[in-house]
Amino acid sequence: MSEKIFAEYKDRLPNKILEDLKNHLPPKISAANLKEIFRLVDGEYQQAQVDPGESVGLVGAESIGEPGTQMTLNTFHFAGVAEMNVTTGLPRIIEILDGRKIPNTPMMEIYLKAPFSMGKDIKQIAQRIKETKLMEVISEFVINIAESTMEVRLNSEKMKALQLTVGQVIKVIDKNTKNCSVKKDKEEILLKMRGKHDTLNEIYKLKEKIKILYIRGIKGIQQVLPVKKENEFVIITAGTNLNEVFQLDFVDTARTISNNIHEIEEVLGVEAARQAIINEVYKVIENQGLNVDVRHIMLVADLMSKTGTVRGITRYGIVSGKSSVLARASFETPIKHVIEASLVGETDQLTSVVENVMLNQPVPVGTGLPGLVTRVKK
Amino acid sequence: MIIAKRDYMKKKIHITKHDLLPKHVKISEKEKKAILKKYQVTLKEMPKIMKADAALQGMKAEVGDMIKITRKSPTAGEAVYYRVVTDA
Numbered sequence: 001m002s003e004k005i006f007a008e009y010k011d012r013l014p015n016k017i018l019e020d021l022k023n024h025l026p027p028k029i030s031a032a033n034l035k036e037i038f039r040l041v042d043g044e045y046q047q048a049q050v051d052p053g054e055s056v057g058l059v060g061a062e063s064i065g066e067p068g069t070q071m072t073l074n075t076f077h078f079a080g081v082a083e084m085n086v087t088t089g090l091p092r093i094i095e096i097l098d099g100r101k102i103p104n105t106p107m108m109e110i111y112l113k114a115p116f117s118m119g120k121d122i123k124q125i126a127q128r129i130k131e132t133k134l135m136e137v138i139s140e141f142v143i144n145i146a147e148s149t150m151e152v153r154l155n156s157e158k159m160k161a162l163q164l165t166v167g168q169v170i171k172v173i174d175k176n177t178k179n180c181s182v183k184k185d186k187e188e189i190l191l192k193m194r195g196k197h198d199t200l201n202e203i204y205k206l207k208e209k210i211k212i213l214y215i216r217g218i219k220g221i222q223q224v225l226p227v228k229k230e231n232e233f234v235i236i237t238a239g240t241n242l243n244e245v246f247q248l249d250f251v252d253t254a255r256t257i258s259n260n261i262h263e264i265e266e267v268l269g270v271e272a273a274r275q276a277i278i279n280e281v282y283k284v285i286e287n288q289g290l291n292v293d294v295r296h297i298m299l300v301a302d303l304m305s306k307t308g309t310v311r312g313i314t315r316y317g318i319v320s321g322k323s324s325v326l327a328r329a330s331f332e333t334p335i336k337h338v339i340e341a342s343l344v345g346e347t348d349q350l351t352s353v354v355e356n357v358m359l360n361q362p363v364p365v366g367t368g369l370p371g372l373v374t375r376v377k378k
Numbered sequence: 379m380i381i382a383k384r385d386y387m388k389k390k391i392h393i394t395k396h397d398l399l400p401k402h403v404k405i406s407e408k409e410k411k412a413i414l415k416k417y418q419v420t421l422k423e424m425p426k427i428m429k430a431d432a433a434l435q436g437m438k439a440e441v442g443d444m445i446k447i448t449r450k451s452p453t454a455g456e457a458v459y460y461r462v463v464t465d466a
Contacts, residue, residue: 014454014455014456014457015454015455015456016453016454016455016456017455019455243391246391246393247391253393253395253396254395254396254397255396255397257397257398264398265432266432267391267393267432268393268396268398268399268432268433269399269402269427269431269432269433269434270427270428270431270433270461271398271399271400271402271427271433271447271449271461272396272398272399272400272432272433275398275399275400275449276398279398294452294453295453298451298453302425305425306425306426307425307426308425308426308427308428308431308461308464309428
């Protein structure tokens with residue numbers, strides 16, 4: 001009997017409420033009582049829903065905006081144990097909602113698979129992820145002016161830690177330099193310029209060039225920091241590269257995240273980006289000890305991801321997609337929009353709120369939304 | 379074991395399971411019609427998803443198809459959302 005009633009309300013009530021009901025009902029309940037409970041719950045639920053025509057955007061804007069005034073304006077602060085600067089507070093929220101391509105402080109949280117998450121080889125893993133430039137394994141440069149040659153002495157300890165051989169380093173240098181010969185000389189590398197003209201100048205240029213050659217790790221990751229989080233080790237990085245990190249076999253691809261929304265969109269799709277926007281904004285608000293309902297943030301995230309790509313709330317983003325000239329002009333750079341619209345002879349259907357406010361007409365919100373149509377007698 | 383080769387790094391990876399990623403399912407024409415009727419909208423008015431979207435890889439979704447997305451929601455437990463595949 002009770003199943004039948006449950007089934008009846010399956011489409012009317014969300015799953016969560018149905019489950020809560022199921023868990024809280026007394027084991028023995030008469031059908032009539034159950035029916036009455038459902039009637040009341042359903043009534044409450046329908047009452048709690050937003051009415052058609054409610055200006056949810058405005059309510060959302062105020063609900064995020066007011067606590068926003070209380071947020072710290074500091075761009076940087078030290079985020080607890082992690083010895084890294086992280087953008088938080090208002091600047092971070094602005095950054096997310098503007099849909100910036102690259103965040104001010106790109107970061108990743110890399111979760112690891114079973115044996116490694118308990119701390120096995122954690123140092124090597126961190127080292128493996130960090131982008132290593134040649135500079136870091138070089139102990140010194142010796143430049144011979146008379147013969148215009150350069151000796152590169154390598155730091156053998158660091159080489160060992162990175163599991164690098166001299167041969168591999170020579171290969172990298174050889175691949176990325178022109179007109180110079182690269183030779184191995186015991187544990188050193190000997191570089192000799194070919195050609196005669198101005199070789200000394202060239203050799204200094206070469207020195208700067210090979211310093212920044214890429215040798216190991218994942219491009220774009222400048223810093224790594226293994227941190228113990230609850231019961232497992234997590235690697236926090238400065239700099240992001242989700243695509244390459246996901247290809248490492250010791251990385252838990254289900255939980256590893258980046259704070260770059262556009263990167264998430266590229267690797268995981270818009271839906272994941274939408275969820276990331278919600279999580280990131282909510283994280284900031286929560287960190288500041290403020291209280292904003294998630295629904296407001298969900299609305300913003302839905303709007304930003306509506307077109308299939310993440311677009312920021314800027315005049316180049318979602319505002320540019322508005323159909324009304326006056327609505328676009330009311331946001332930023334009004335003269336530009338008005339001139340462009342007049343050049344192509346754009347028409348404004350006056351279907352939205354802003355343009356009707358401008359023209360002193362009832363806005364299509366709440367009771368202003370429905371129109372009345374009467375059939376005239378012939 | 380840990381320091382592996384770099385050759386495979388260039389390719390793009392296709393992740394199917396991630397905490398951020400909700401379930402995407404392509405729905406049939408019949409269901410599509412029912413959805414449009416239920417919400418009284420046209421395809422053009424629906425939220426979009428790119429054909430090249432990472433979540434649609436390996437799904438053979440064509441432009442005009444409707445994708446049912448089952449999100450985990452903190453407010454409703456589970457929320458269903460629909461997007462129409464587009465290529466621009």
